[in-house]
Amino acid sequence: MDFIFMLTRDDRTVTDCLDVLDDIAGLGITHIGFKDVGVDADTLARLHTRIRALGATSYLEVVSTDRAQALASVRTAVELGVDQLLGGTWIDDTLPLLRGTGIAYLPFAGEPLGHPTRLAGGPDRIAADCRRAEAAGCAGVDLLAYRATDADPLDLVRAARAATGGRLVVAGSIASTERIRALADAGADAFTIGSAAFDGSLRPRAGTLRAQLAPVLEAVRAPVR
Template identity: 55%
Template sequence: MTAHDAPLAVTMGDPSGIGPEIIAKMYLRRPEKRHWIVVGDPLVMTHALGALNADVLVRPIASVNEAVFEDGTLNVLCSSQFSVLPPVSQVSAISGRAAFDAIALAIRLAREGRVGGIVTAPIHKEALAAAGLPYPGHTEILADHGGAAKVAMMLANEDIRTVLVTIHCSLAEAIQKGDFAAQMDAIRLAHAGAQALGIANPRVAVAGLNPHAGEGGLFGDEEIRIIRPAIEAARAEGIDVSGPWPGDTVFMQARKGRFDIVVAQYHDQGLIPVKYTGLDQGVNVTLGLPFVRTSPDHGTAFDIAGSGVADPSSLETAFDYALRLKAGIRHIGFKDIGLPFDALAGLGRQIREGGASTYLEVVSLDRDSEIRSVKAAIELGVDYLLGGSHAQDVLPLLEGTAIRYYPFPGRVVGHPSILEGSEAEIVQSAVALASHPGVAGLDLLAYRSIGNVPSLMEAVCGAV
């Protein structure tokens, strides 16, 4: 079983809080998304489902392999086995220990590749302390047990993504901890985290620590001494990062689309804007781990635990984020120019070993160069061949291969490429190419055309 095929693990959270309830509600509300297991306590989950009058069988399992994914069955991998339910809506040492044990087991399963990632329901910091566990939150547990040298917390909703330089510590301690190395770690992890979400070249903004980002040293010099040098060093590594920006406006700029992700200096600087703009859709993602971990952006809500009114929306969003991150980058392409054949072969092999599909785009414009590239694609064993303008010569070469062929319709000239011709001419070319049995689709360079792009796309799609 690969990580792509393995089920997600949802930890039950603190059993005295709303975690079991929102897990039960997520199961009931989304029958199309039930390829996951709970890591927790069978009695707790049975009670949570019973409180919702749900006709669901809790299936205790000792290993992931025992899971049966069928309607009406919730698989619970036992990390604890209560004989009596723990108290509801209050701090409890036994609940703190049970919450930790579920997380620890899920981490081990994820590191072994037995689950495809972890979605964690909320835990209570005081309950952990009452159980004698020296962790202020999930991130610190994951850092200790997750097998990563550096981790960071990323909070995200539909409008904002932010990564924190410091996490669960006093403000005075955060100022001391936010040194050059911490800034670099956060910037690098923000860049990688945004890429994992599908942003190829993320624009990273770094918030300042002081009012107005220090106002040139008038309100503190951390921006000058620490933050700006880290930004310059990260730029030298090829990261598109800017700042330091004033903390009171940088999130507004990100929400308007100027930045893809913001590095915040301390906990509340980053979490207040994320939670204010959408608590029910907020997600916490731990960056730097060798596996996927997400969680809802809210706590145990002891004030409403056991009342049946808890909203599972943030947990569902966290689950969907985990699915997205678990899937990873599944489609990777490269062009037929710029690397020698041996390097291309090695690149293609690495892509396939990573479980992704390979694409080769032919941007050579003369016939002989295109034929050489097609032969290289066949030898490389790519999955998709894109581009090229000599389909009549390429199709016989591809006969008997599994390569899916998507040639350019119209007249493509120059570098960078320009799609020439009238809309009618391009449509005619597209129809002719699509009629060949060896053509799987078309590589329409509409955005490189000199005409009306939306109209061209509509016309070609309508014709073929």
């Protein structure tokens, strides 16, 4: 299972994202993402260039639940040339914007609401959205399982896994190795962590970012049970 380190806190890219990249250099993190809010366009461009220089796969995750703003994020992803675009629900509007770019698109399954984003929809809705995304040609789905309002998070992951052969990324509120292991058992292909690393939730008594990320890296590198 892949660990996608999001350079974000509270659904915004952290203002010192470039310094953070320096701090995590050498940890072997090969999947790094961000959002197109929180820093200016020049910083985003420099950030993406440096992520690529590290040899990592780059991700932009759509924040807005407003159609026009979400599609503006898609255009930013195209301008930057990210590897994968996460989030958003306007599949029919997004895929034409990505045509010919090579960017893999993984829309949200379910109904994202508010900010910070919550997820409405039970297992049947999630499964139906996964099938719709796959039929449209998406590379997979982005699932805010632990922000669910209508169902058990792992029930949503299992429903998504059963409904799609595409890549299943679980994002949001993953703040413990127990949740990481549970996601692996439920069939997730990747998960994101951002705020939990920056606010100290992963190791409450540890002070450095490297210390926060250590148990996450240990968990993903552990042998499959």
